Amino acid sequence: MTAEYSAHHLQVLEGLEAVRKRPGMYIGSTDSRGLMHCLWEIIDNSVDEALGGHGTKIDIVLHADGSVEVRDRARGIPVDVEPRTGLTGVEVVFTKLHAGGKFGGGSYAASGGLHGVGASVVNALSERLDVQVDRGGKTYEMSFHRGEPGTFAGSTPDSPFTPFEKSSELRVVGKAARGVTGTRIRYWADRQIFTKDAEFGLTELEQRARQTAFLVPGLEIVIIDERGDEPTSTSYKYDGGISEFADFLAPDPAITDTWRLTGAGTFTETVPVLQASGAMVPTEVERECHVDVALRWGNGYETVTRSFVNIIATPKGGTHQAGFEQGLVKVLRAQIEANARRLKVGKDKPEKDDMLAGLTAVLTVRVPEPQFEGQTKEVLGTPAVRQIVNAVVTKELTARFASTKRDDKNQTALLLDKVVSEMKARISARAHKETQRRKNALESSSLPAKLADCRTNDVADSELFIVEGDSALGTAKNARNSEYQALLPIRGKILNVQKASVSDMLSNAECAAIIQVIGAGSGRSFDLEAARYGKIILMSDADVDGAHIRTLLLTLFFRYMRPLIEDGRVYAAVPPLHRVVVVNPGSKPNETIYTYSEQELHTLLAKLRKSNRRWLEPVQRYKGLGEMDADQLATTTMERNGRMLRRVRVQDAEMAASVFELLMGSDVAPRRDFIVSSSDRLDREAIDA
The missing domain is CATH 3.30.230.10 (Ribosomal Protein S5; domain 2)
Structure with missing residues (x-):
């Protein structure tokens, strides 16, 4: 750093340099969210055309090489020369910031693209961008490398690139059928700009395509994903508009x-309107x-x-x-x-x-x-x-x-x-809350008798284990640290609250006990600050019934105590599936190793065979928490320094709600279709029977 600061220290970023220097200003971030924002900019240009009555179909292709292509049948980007710049309309759109047909020139009555930076920003942040336009019976083509127009000697971003020097050329590469117009844009995002893990999310893309199809009745949007072993194609078209959307x-x-x-x-x-003289009036x-x-x-x-x-x-x-x-x-x-x-x-x-x-x-x-x-x-x-x-x-x-x-x-x-x-x-609810606040500690201690509470008053440090069955409760009592770990047993499978009414849920003993123990209410009156525990841990058996119980509990939390999930306080315990006792030679004590999946077990046994080490047969397979003694349960599932917890999050509440409705809702037909269509993915040997 120098104390001197003069005009020589100032930089003027020309053209698209500003975009590459500060991409977050234009697309929000350089992770997957920013990558998707670039794609929305290109798609929205095609949608604006459809909104104006030009074109009824848009294709979005996710290519296997990481590029993405958007094709429409609209009017096509203008190919004639823009008089002020002396450049073709295609080059103006893709290389000039704040240039386009949406500044009140009469081309669009209403549009989403307003600032004239969408296509040019995508171009600046792309290692390669190819555009083809069908207009006037001809097909025109132009390519760009990080915003600079020129020609590639091949079909990949790594192909040798020659920039235009004296003047640019919009090449005519073929003939278009009479009356056929449209635009095709394919680009490769620049990995110098975007993070390594940034990728196009198919689920997010499908949601946006569905949403757009609802908003523009009659518009068909087709998504083709060629990245997997087999290409997939999904089409969205709705004639009912936003009524269907609601x-x-x-x-x-x-x-x-x-x-x-x-x-x-x-x-x-x-x-302000730009006059011919250059003044804003x-x-x-x-x-x-x-x-x-x-x-x-x-x-x-x-x-x-x-x-x-x-x-x-x-x-x-x-x-x-x-x-x-x-x-x-x-x-x-x-x-x-x-x-x-x-x-x-x-x-x-x-x-x-x-x-x-x-x-x-x-x-x-x-x-x-x-x-x-x-x-x-x-x-x-x-x-x-x-x-x-x-x-x-x-x-x-x-x-x-x-x-x-x-x-x-x-x-x-x-x-x-x-x-x-x-x-x-x-x-x-407000009156009840005020009443509860006025109660003294003695009056408010009416928690369920089966709750084994912890001693600490520090909410952030406390943990509530919801345990499946009284048999596991006895082992868990001996395995827990009673200073900060509380236990609440539930009897088998609780009420399916996705189907039941609120009154049925509240009258169910198990659901009511969970809500009462957590102490923050339910539904709209839920108060996260009043929750009595910093972590809620669901501890069920590692079998099909345990998974079902965990799903029922998560349904209860999702429907009536969702802020707990959104705040990251709900966890699923991960008890081990197998206990392998490795025999050590001589007087050295045997070694106990726990595995948490079939694949992990087979990998361990193969490793032991390779090193000529023996283990006791048969390998113990835990089907319930009650099969463990207190030391085993503490070491593998409850002690903080050795356990593994799976945090439950709601990244997309809308998607989660649809999954809960599919699996736990009252409509049987979609659930049956899901089971039939997914049955081929189930390995018969994996069924725990």
């Missing part, structure tokens, strides 16, 4: 139909904002909302979501006040959370040149959209409550009953 997202049985609220509004805003323009909402309520308490601007997801909300919630709360409060006597509300006031409980909603707005907060476009900032969405939701929802149709009247009455019941449950 039904797909809903986690619970419905108490209302899926209602559609649509409308539009206009607003004026002053924006503030100009007042009129915008039109189209609002489309699909919503339904179910009998659960979870809230699922998805918001979009020009089909770009805004996971952190923005002015459109604020307007939606404002209109919703205003209408429901007015309706509850109007029906206060029938609903027996009294002086209590419903809150927003009471109204959002059980709601599944998809909110979309289409507006020219929306203002996002940053290139990642996670928050909408256009102020006028809030009032327009508020007005549309207020008008349409009020009309629904005023409807004289029998179905509408029945459903709106059920909805008001649900909101009021949620309000009363919240007030009751």
Whole structure:
């Protein structure tokens, strides 16, 4: 470091150099998330074309060599020369930041690409990018190496590359059929930029493709994955739009139909417009904002909302979501006040959370040149959209409550009953919590008699083992460290709470005991700060029944105590499957080795054979925790310095919810299809019978 600091120390990053120097500014990160963001930028350009009525199919191909290709049948990137730069439209799009057809030139009424940096950023962060365009009966092609146009001598990123020197060339490489237009982009992400473990996630890609197909009715998106032993192809196409999307997202049985609220509004805003002279002149323009909402309520308490601007997801909300919630709360409060006597509300006031409980909603707005907060476009900032969405939701929802149709009247009455019941449950839970806080230690010690509690008051250091069966409890009592390890036995398989109602769950002795011992409540009233233990460890037998019990317990935690999983407090104990006693020569004591899978056992035995070492036969196979003595259980499963725990996490709550519903839900047909389709993956020898 030097104390001198002058203009000579300043750097001016030209063109795409800035992107390569600070990629996180444009794509968020350089791991898998940033890699996927690059792909979204290319896909969204094709979707914007489909949104404008150009093209009805998009192909996404994950090639075996690590490249990805996006193909559409839209208008194709312009191939003529852009007059200001003297470059073809293809080169402008892929090499110039803040260049494109979405700055109000009339090519797009509403689009997701707004800043003109998407394609050029992907190009800058790619080791190689090839683009082919079908227009005017010809096929044009151009290649780039880390953002620089030129020609490759082969078909791979490692092929010799010759950059253009005096002028660029958009080559004509073939003929296109009459009337056929479209764009094909294939690129190899630059491993100098992205981390080694960054990869395209098929599951995430399928979710995004499904979401886009819902948002653009009639658009077909095909994903072809050529990376495995056998290529796979998945197609998504929905004609029902966001109504189908809301039904797909809903986690619970419905108490209302899926209602559609649509409308539009206009607003004026002053924006800087670039004049021919190069000056930016503030100009007042009129915008039109189209609002489309699909919503339904179910009998659960979870809230699922998805918001979009020009089909770009805004996971952190923005002015459109604020307007939606404002209109919703205003209408429901007015309706509850109007029906206060029938609903027996009294002086209590419903809150927003009471109204959002059980709601599944998809909110979309289409507006020219929306203002996002940053290139990642996670928050909408256009102020006028809030009032327009508020007005549309207020008008349409009020009309629904005023409807004289029998179905509408029945459903709106059920909805008001649900909101009021949620309000009363919240007030009751709060009163109960206040009562519990006022109790002294003696009064609050009414924990289940079968709980073997620990002595420490340090929540972070404490552990609750939920143990399968009383037989394992006896061994575990002798194996535990009673200073910080508590034990709660359960009798066999608890209630399947995915099918059961809340009242059935609470009346079940085992479920009620678990909730009472953890001490943080359940459902919407769950308070993570009140949990009595820092770790919840599920300790079941290493057999099929043990796995079933663990699944039932996880279903209970997922449905009613999900913050514990999200905070990383729920674990599954990993008891050993085998105990191998290795015979040592002479008077040296024998060595005991535990293995945790069949493969690990076979590897160990092969290693012992190779070194001419013997072991006692037969090898002990543990089928239950009760087969271990206290020392064995402590050493392998309970002592912190020797055990192995598997942390349970919810990386994707939506995916996890669908898996729980498939395995534990009341709909049998999908579960049967899953079992039949997956049966060929099961080794008959692996069945523990």
